[in-house]
Amino acid sequence: MPSTVPDSLDGWWCDSSTEYAFVGFSYEVTACQSRSTLNSEFKDIRETFDGRYVRLYGACDRTGFYDDVIDAAWNxxxxxxxxIWFGFEGGSEWKDRRDNLIDTLWNNPKAKFVTRAVQFGSEPLYDYVLDPSDLAGNIWEFKWNIEDLGIPVTISELAYGYQVRGGAQIVLDSIDVLDAHILPYFSQTASTGDAAWKDVNNDLNWFIDHAAGRKIWFSQNGWPSTHYSGVEPNSPDAVADVDNEERYYKLLESKCEFFKSVAGGGVGWFWHIYADWQEPGYGLYAESGKTKFDFKPRTEC
Structure with missing residues (x-):
């Protein structure tokens, strides 16, 4: 990073065509990590794994938390x-989160140089937190509020989330990039991590068909190392263990050239999630603090 904050975003971000293959980790923030923890773990993401980005998941409502995230990312x-996290219980907390984020994006001088995109909800269609027309209207309003900051806005969603809402074209028309949830473990035909490509490709093809040339990210993307209550597979053949978590990672690695070729700048994928203490079973790091397997993902091909 430069020693002072630039005056303009001109030439700041790399061209999206260079942002394919592994780009970083989903990172759960319900623990409201301290500034020192954010710095330490963001350093690990950058230096150990060559990550470019963190994709936030969950919510921390502590005042100033996103300022801490911005500083850790900048550093x-x-x-x-x-x-903007809606959660699973309903309620209107998301409105305060939206408004607080707008304030931070405008008032923290580093914010627009760190914030690559804003996700207006994680699976808001699948969870039906708002009617698609209401969701789209809120997205447009949010975009108007940050229009001069040059930050793309999207939702982070399953292909099925769009499909079950009739395609939700009104929402597709409101977003700038497509954040895709790719979770083949929950397919009705799931078996092992290395056999997941058919399901991954089916969902990816849906996003490609509806992207209209826009950038696609696999924002929530992974395979769990263990079954756990409340998040059960839909196939009796789905195998959740460390070996299959690693097999899924290697499957993604084997598709680097294909991801690079996808229109809109290729597909960049996040690993869901950084550590098991953030979400059990999905983390690269086990509760022991050690990585479950050798993870040296390709960032180019």
Whole structure:
């Protein structure tokens, strides 16, 4: 990062065509990590794994938390895919999160140089937190509020989330990039991590068909190392263990050239999630603090 904050975003971000293959980690923030923890773990993402970005997941409502995220990202040369979190219980807390994020994006001088995109919800269609027309209207309003900051806005969503809402074209028309949830473990035909490509490709093809040339990210993307209550597979053949978590990672690695070729700048994928203490089973790091397997992802091919 430069020693002072630039005056303009001109030439700041790399061309999206260079942002394919592995780009970083989903990072759960419900623990409201301290500034020192954010700095330490963001440094690890950048230096150990060559990550470019962190994609926030969950919510921390502590005052100033996103300022801490911005500082940690700036200090470590990372960008952030921010998130307005609706949660699973209903309620209107998301409105305060939206408004607080707008304030931070305008008032923190580093914010627009760190915030690569804002996700207006994680699976808001699948969870039906708002009617698609209401969701689209809120997205447009949010975009108007940050229009001069040059930050793309999207939702982070399953292909099925769009499909079950009739395609939700009104939402597709409101977003700038497509953040795709790719979770083949939950397919009705799931078996092992290395056999997941058919399901991954089916969902990816849906996003390609509806992207209209826009950038696609695999924002929530992974395979769990263990079953856990409340998040059960839909196939009796789905195998959740460390070996299959690694097999899925290697499957993604084997498709680097294909991801590079996708229109809109290729497909950049996040690993969901940084550590098991953030979300059990999905982390690269086990509860022991050690990585479950050798993870040296390709960032180019």
């Amino acid at each position: 470590n040369g990372l960008g952030v895919h921010a998130l």
